[in-house]
Amino acid sequence: xxxxxxxxxxxxxxxxxxxxxxxxxxxxxxxxxxxxxxxxxxxxxxxxxxxxxxxxxxxxxxxxxxxxxxxxxxxxxxxxxxxxxxxxxxxxxxxxxxxxxxxxxxxxxxxxxxxxxxxxxxxxxxxxxxxxxxxxxxxxxxxxxxxxxxxxxxxxxxxxxxxxxxxxxxxxxxxxxxxxxxxxxxxxxxxxxxxxxxxxxxxxxxxxxxxxxxxxxxxxxxxxxxxxxxxxxxxxxxxxxxxxxxxxxxxxxxxxxxxxxxxxxxxxxxxxxxxxxxxxxxxxxxxxxxxxxxxxxxxxxxxxxxxxxxxxxxxxxxxxxxxxxxxxxxxxxxxxxxxxxxxxxxxxxxxxxxxxxxxxxxxxxxxxxxxxxxxxxxxxxxxxxxxxxxxxxxxxxxxxxxxxxxxxxxxxxxxxxxxxxxxxxxxxxxxxxxxxxxxxxxxxxxxxxxxxxxxxxxxxxxxxxxxxxxxxxxxxxxxxxxxxxxxxxxxxxxxxxxxxxxxxxxxxxxxxxxxxxxxxxxxxxxxxxxxxxxxxxxxxxxxxxxxxxxxxxxxxxxxxxxxxxxxxxxxxxxxxxxxxxxxxxxxxxxxxxxxxxxxxxxxxxxxxxxxxxxxxxxxxxxxxxxxxxxxxxxxxxxxxxxxx
RNA sequence: GCCGGUGUAGCUCAGUUGGCCAGAGCAGCUGAUUUGUAAUCAGCUGGUCGGGGGUUCGAAUCCCUCCACCGGCUCCA
Numbered sequence: 001x002x003x004x005x006x007x008x009x010x011x012x013x014x015x016x017x018x019x020x021x022x023x024x025x026x027x028x029x030x031x032x033x034x035x036x037x038x039x040x041x042x043x044x045x046x047x048x049x050x051x052x053x054x055x056x057x058x059x060x061x062x063x064x065x066x067x068x069x070x071x072x073x074x075x076x077x078x079x080x081x082x083x084x085x086x087x088x089x090x091x092x093x094x095x096x097x098x099x100x101x102x103x104x105x106x107x108x109x110x111x112x113x114x115x116x117x118x119x120x121x122x123x124x125x126x127x128x129x130x131x132x133x134x135x136x137x138x139x140x141x142x143x144x145x146x147x148x149x150x151x152x153x154x155x156x157x158x159x160x161x162x163x164x165x166x167x168x169x170x171x172x173x174x175x176x177x178x179x180x181x182x183x184x185x186x187x188x189x190x191x192x193x194x195x196x197x198x199x200x201x202x203x204x205x206x207x208x209x210x211x212x213x214x215x216x217x218x219x220x221x222x223x224x225x226x227x228x229x230x231x232x233x234x235x236x237x238x239x240x241x242x243x244x245x246x247x248x249x250x251x252x253x254x255x256x257x258x259x260x261x262x263x264x265x266x267x268x269x270x271x272x273x274x275x276x277x278x279x280x281x282x283x284x285x286x287x288x289x290x291x292x293x294x295x296x297x298x299x300x301x302x303x304x305x306x307x308x309x310x311x312x313x314x315x316x317x318x319x320x321x322x323x324x325x326x327x328x329x330x331x332x333x334x335x336x337x338x339x340x341x342x343x344x345x346x347x348x349x350x351x352x353x354x355x356x357x358x359x360x361x362x363x364x365x366x367x368x369x370x371x372x373x374x375x376x377x378x379x380x381x382x383x384x385x386x387x388x389x390x391x392x393x394x395x396x397x398x399x400x401x402x403x404x405x406x407x408x409x410x411x412x413x414x415x416x417x418x419x420x421x422x423x424x425x426x427x428x429x430x431x432x433x434x435x436x437x438x439x440x441x442x443x444x445x446x447x448x449x450x451x452x453x454x455x456x457x458x459x460x461x462x463x464x465x466x467x468x469x470x471x472x473x474x475x476x477x478x479x480x481x482x483x484x485x486x487x488x489x490x491x492x493x494x495x496x497x498x499x500x501x502x503x504x505x506x507x508x509x510x511x512x513x514x515x516x517x518x519x520x521x522x523x524x525x526x527x528x529x530x531x532x533x534x535x536x537x538x539x540x541x542x543x544x545x546x547x548x549x550x551x552x553x554x555x556x557x558x559x560x561x562x563x564x565x566x567x568x569x570x571x572x573x574x575x576x577x578x579x580x581x582x583x584x585x586x587x588x589x590x591x592x593x594x595x596x597x598x599x600x601x602x603x604x605x606x607x608x609x610x611x612x613x614x615x616x617x618x619x620x621x622x623x624x625x626x627x628x629x630x631x632x633x634x635x636x637x638x639x640x641x642x643x644x
Numbered sequence: 645g646c647c648g649g650u651g652u653a654g655c656u657c658a659g660u661u662g663g664c665c666a667g668a669g670c671a672g673c674u675g676a677u678u679u680g681u682a683a684u685c686a687g688c689u690g691g692u693c694g695g696g697g698g699u700u701c702g703a704a705u706c707c708c709u710c711c712a713c714c715g716g717c718u719c720c721a
Contacts (some may be wrong), residue, residue, distance in 0.1 A: 216647090
């Protein structure tokens with residue numbers, strides 16, 4: 001007999017070789033029907049795999065993350081089975097489950113799959129799912145495995161097999177389809193009841209752009225049709241929050257083919273929003289000892305040769321511009337730091353001057369590949385809320401903590417609760433990607449790891465994601481469709497001070513090398529605002545809203561009264577406009593609601609007579625009658641809540 | 645940059661075997677209406693059918709090419 005420890009701490013005895021499914025059956029039949037896989041000693045296993053030793057076992061159903069993962073992974077196999085049945089000769093790459101659903105990379109030779117083929121595949125998948133074919137696990141030798149796929153003429157699976165050790169190779173078969181797979185899988189295909197293949201995309205084999213482009217099909221499945229319907233509705237809702245759509249609807253920004261791809265034009269309302277964000281940050285920074293500077297949009301090519309950026313990115317950047325006669329070369333600035341280094345070097349520095357903090361809302365230009373551009377999230381010209389802190393080695397950790405405090409405060413102020421921080425370190429296997437000495441890298445990485453450990457922050461560590469000149473800490477947040485974007489960033493840099501030969505005179509009257517910290521709480525104004533739009537669906541916090549109210553006179557007779565109200569509200573720094581169009585009140589309300597203006601006042605003879613306002617709140621409806629003074633008090637209280 | 649898709653008026657879209665001067669709603673303009681909590685009515689204006697080239701008696705529709713956008717991949721100082 002073996003002891004099985006269940007999640008509630010209960011220990012039960014079973015025969016050697018019992019399965020998670022049998023354990024489930026011993027608890028209840030209903031549970032057994034819902035078991036998809038099991039976590040055995042922390043590893044996810046097939047529910048039907050025999051357990052040979054004392055173990056802790058957690059049964060996974062659809063309600064468990066690992067249960068869903070198993071379900072979707074098995075769905076990928078079901079997809080492959082359907083595809084092979086419909087298009088014999090298809091070669092298969094990898095087909096994992098993902099956060100929501102699964103994908104499979106396939107090579108269909110000359111055949112191209114289009115969205116109209118997806119219905120047919122879904123139908124076939126449902127047909128196969130209904131057969132309730134069992135997933136059969138089989139351990140195979142490497143030689144046999146290679147033999148199988150050689151016969152099948154699937155070079156991708158053979159390549160995958162090359163990297164696997166003999167003795168650890170398993171096949172899974174369901175129905176007529178056999179795949180190389182570590183597993184686990186659900187017991188059989190019958191629980192897969194609702195299927196949607198969502199999109200088709202290209203993907204390089206093994207993520208290598210020099211290798212073949214495979215066809216990647218994304219899909220998602222559910223045990224119930226209702227859940228699929230809800231999922232699709234959720235996606236539709238998310239699309240409505242897309243910042244590209246809302247940005248156009250609210251007249252925040254635009255693009256023009258004539259201006260160029262990836263070059264956003266900020267409209268008046270978007271500019272207001274952007275400048276309020278900048279003013280807020282400017283004040284916070286001034287309170288923390290930053291000094292603002294302004295530097296030009298271009299810089300001599302030699303400046304970037306000194307910094308090392310030209311050697312690293314020159315070939316993949318906008319090419320230098322030249323003076324007409326002398327042929328002097330300048331680069332559109334892709335970074336503000338070299339300019340700031342020159343400001344630092346302008347006068348001799350003493351240790352008493354440090355930390356020396358220079359801030360700039362600096363607009364930079366980077367060549368992004370055409371296929372990469374994405375609304376405001378990925379553009380070719382953008383403004384960083386940049387700053388560089390020059391300090392002593394001893395001050396690094398303290399400064400890093402100050403910046404962490406500022407950054408988290410800024411992100412929270414905007415109402416983001418769910419963000420994570422990624423510590424990006426060197427890829428130990430690719431030293432050639434980085435510049436700077438090992439000692440400096442080690443010291444910088446240590447400073448980041450220690451500082452983040454001291455504050456309450458959810459972090460992940462990514463090796464190989466560091467910038468070429470130093471490690472960094474990036475704040476990550478998701479857009480409406482769940483795509484993850486990097487916002488704020490903090491980077492320790494021992495390298496640029498070296499390259500620019502920056503020094504300060506220490507208390508010992510000797511020259512020393514300062515350390516530089518690059519940081520940007522928003523990251524780029526463009527990307528930050530794109531996320532802010534999606535987060536709020538365009539209903540910005542009151543202090544940020546371009547217009548805070550609209551005055552809606554019932555008839556043009558009351559426009560004059562509206563002007564009086566407008567003047568009074570101005571005294572409270574509450575901003576808005578009068579909708580003096582010759583339209584019905586219903587129409588004006590509808591338009592104001594759609595423009596997400598937080599407050600509107602309906603002004604008719606009743607209000608004019610009583611000298612008050614009929615207040616309506618966007619998204620809520622009528623909130624009652626108030627005098628201007630009462631409204632101002634109410635408004636300022638609400639704004640206070642939003643600003644916390 | 646790569647794979648796939650899309651591109652008709654300011655916006656959302658119709659125009660489905662190539663065939664009269666390319667249509668609708670909204671927006672805009674003009675007029676009427678003076679309006680009470682999510683669309684008042686009428687008339688009018690507006691399009692080199694993404695650009696260029698080709699096939700054809702004839703192209704929004706078929707072919708080539710370039711551009712932009714959308715979904716991914718790769719990249720991201």
